[in-house]
Amino acid sequence: MQKITYLENPVYIESFAAVGGLEESRGPLGGSFDLIDKKDLFGMKTWERAEGEMGRLALNIALKKLSVSPDELNVLVAGDLQNQCVASSGGLFSFGIPFLGLYGACSTCTEGLLILASMLTSSKTYTRGACVTSSHNCAAERQFRTPIEYGGQRTPTAQWTATAAGAFVLSKSPSDIAISAFMPGKIIDGYTKDQSNMGAAMALSAFDTVSSFFSENDPEDYDLILTGDLGEVGSRILRDMLCEKGGAPGKKLASIHNDCGLMLYDRSFQDAHSGASGCGCSASVMASHILPLVRRGEIRRMLLLSTGALMSTSSVCQGENILGVAPLIRIEHMPRG
Amino acid sequence: MQKITYLENPVYIESFAAVGGLEESRGPLGGSFDLIDKKDLFGMKTWERAEGEMGRLALNIALKKLSVSPDELNVLVAGDLQNQCVASSGGLFSFGIPFLGLYGACSTCTEGLLILASMLTSSKTYTRGACVTSSHNCAAERQFRTPIEYGGQRTPTAQWTATAAGAFVLSKSPSDIAISAFMPGKIIDGYTKDQSNMGAAMALSAFDTVSSFFSENDPEDYDLILTGDLGEVGSRILRDMLCEKGGAPGKKLASIHNDCGLMLYDRSFQDAHSGASGCGCSASVMASHILPLVRRGEIRRMLLLSTGALMSTSSVCQGENILGVAPLIRIEHMPRG
Numbered sequence: 260m261q262k263i264t265y266l267e268n269p270v271y272i273e274s275f276a277a278v279g280g281l282e283e284s285r286g287p288l289g290g291s292f293d294l295i296d297k298k299d300l301f302g303m304k305t306w307e308r309a310e311g312e313m314g315r316l317a318l319n320i321a322l323k324k325l326s327v328s329p330d331e332l333n334v335l336v337a338g339d340l341q342n343q344c345v346a347s348s349g350g351l352f353s354f355g356i357p358f359l360g361l362y363g364a365c366s367t368c369t370e371g372l373l374i375l376a377s378m379l380t381s382s383k384t385y386t387r388g389a390c391v392t393s394s395h396n397c398a399a400e401r402q403f404r405t406p407i408e409y410g411g412q413r414t415p416t417a418q419w420t421a422t423a424a425g426a427f428v429l430s431k432s433p434s435d436i437a438i439s440a441f442m443p444g445k446i447i448d449g450y451t452k453d454q455s456n457m458g459a460a461m462a463l464s465a466f467d468t469v470s471s472f473f474s475e476n477d478p479e480d481y482d483l484i485l486t487g488d489l490g491e492v493g494s495r496i497l498r499d500m501l502c503e504k505g506g507a508p509g510k511k512l513a514s515i516h517n518d519c520g521l522m523l524y525d526r527s528f529q530d531a532h533s534g535a536s537g538c539g540c541s542a543s544v545m546a547s548h549i550l551p552l553v554r555r556g557e558i559r560r561m562l563l564l565s566t567g568a569l570m571s572t573s574s575v576c577q578g579e580n581i582l583g584v585a586p587l588i589r590i591e592h593m594p595r596g
Numbered sequence: 597m598q599k600i601t602y603l604e605n606p607v608y609i610e611s612f613a614a615v616g617g618l619e620e621s622r623g624p625l626g627g628s629f630d631l632i633d634k635k636d637l638f639g640m641k642t643w644e645r646a647e648g649e650m651g652r653l654a655l656n657i658a659l660k661k662l663s664v665s666p667d668e669l670n671v672l673v674a675g676d677l678q679n680q681c682v683a684s685s686g687g688l689f690s691f692g693i694p695f696l697g698l699y700g701a702c703s704t705c706t707e708g709l710l711i712l713a714s715m716l717t718s719s720k721t722y723t724r725g726a727c728v729t730s731s732h733n734c735a736a737e738r739q740f741r742t743p744i745e746y747g748g749q750r751t752p753t754a755q756w757t758a759t760a761a762g763a764f765v766l767s768k769s770p771s772d773i774a775i776s777a778f779m780p781g782k783i784i785d786g787y788t789k790d791q792s793n794m795g796a797a798m799a800l801s802a803f804d805t806v807s808s809f810f811s812e813n814d815p816e817d818y819d820l821i822l823t824g825d826l827g828e829v830g831s832r833i834l835r836d837m838l839c840e841k842g843g844a845p846g847k848k849l850a851s852i853h854n855d856c857g858l859m860l861y862d863r864s865f866q867d868a869h870s871g872a873s874g875c876g877c878s879a880s881v882m883a884s885h886i887l888p889l890v891r892r893g894e895i896r897r898m899l900l901l902s903t904g905a906l907m908s909t910s911s912v913c914q915g916e917n918i919l920g921v922a923p924l925i926r927i928e929h930m931p932r933g
Contacts, residue, residue: 352785363697378718
């Protein structure tokens, strides 16, 4: 049974950082990233290592902002898009923090924050933990589609996997950004086999999660419903479904919806087609742009639903449908004093 | 900082089931499996689909034993060895249970039980959840090494990925098997690049986790330290390290150590080389053999540490070391009445 967990004692997002590459620097949020490498390599020899290094740098910066050492973290949850999530394990193992690996495709940022909130709440001995997620355009293209050197033509529904990472430090000590509720999403059939149309594949799962959540919550209490990477195509499907099936509350939800995949790039001159995607998309948009707005109280209460398309090259080649999943967390501004 | 979480209110393993293939049926635990398909296909057309179907069947049987419907589960955590964990998502999505995907390589069974125990503890509204993990020999061989049709020669340190799945239903309602503590493991460099010697790559992480746990616990209170799939090579390394570095407590720990990878097959006539491995190994050995012993009180208190080797074909081809991780849960017999 689909149940929402409301945390009596919320957990707090103490610190966060975003790291990105060339395209991310050219987009509207470029100036808000903590670190940019326009070569997309972050000093590494391979795109795959570069992705892990982005995660390491993001966590390092988030810890520095807080003047906290890795030793003071009780648990680290992380995931990425590479086969067997090797970017996360390879990039983060040098911290020596107890580690739990996740795979939620592009939904991993929300999934990780959800699981970390649960870990901190369930454990009396844990005081602080971190969540890191990353993606790299060149690593993802050659793993899921074709190496970028081939110069393959992309369809208009295709999205651009972000070269970015986000890191978040969570704690039980009160600060100005709280995670106050969470709800994992059901896996929903996307009814498509087109790996260049992830937005459509994931829109139904986002609709399912939003609908479930607002069956017992009032849309008027929320400033923002933020999905991870539905892009132009998926966002339009989600909003249409909310308006058509949700009555007046649905129209309100559609009006406060936005998508990280539509925020990261300026599609008027960047070749992002339907928008940004990837584990690093929602993580870096949250850490660069959204959480500062929550901290300042410009967003008082919001939902984050990173959306994941569950597929592999094998499952696509074997003719399976692409499945979607959309876990949810509620984030609130907590006025100080 | 490495901290153990002791659950004031333990969570309980209410029901469990193991599903396996031909080699599993020929091994010493074959008679204890709930379902066997000697064709290894479980009615599916591909090995990849067969793996997902094993997970589905295992959860179905575990629910049937309890006369509980999928609707009564609040959350499902699952993972497998396939790229992007498509066996779990594809096999389990029809249940319609809120889903969290994990990637911990062969450690996923313990990681899943740990995260599920945390989810149930942290949420007032959750009462029951399930954990499912699976692996399939033929799917794993063609993904990680070479398709079995090639008849590639295996080295003596190689292990045999189990064609098996295990499902576990956890609840807050007291029953006779409890999870009373957990501790995620650190990622530890295995100092090897040999993907046919996973046992050696994972032994150091198992040693790290066991040592940390017993820095504040007494070995005399435990009947069994069970690792997931160190096999012959990794188990010998772990025991040697415990004896050499751990003094008298270390020798005690080595004496109560066993490994699921050494239990699943009879290596005197099965071609398993160093032993069994895979997400399905520790899950099916627990669900077929070990948990019934705990239920009957023949094991009173034990630790389960499934061990994971964190690598991909890309990371191996790019010359990266294989990393290990070993999360831990404590399982106890709870006398009734």
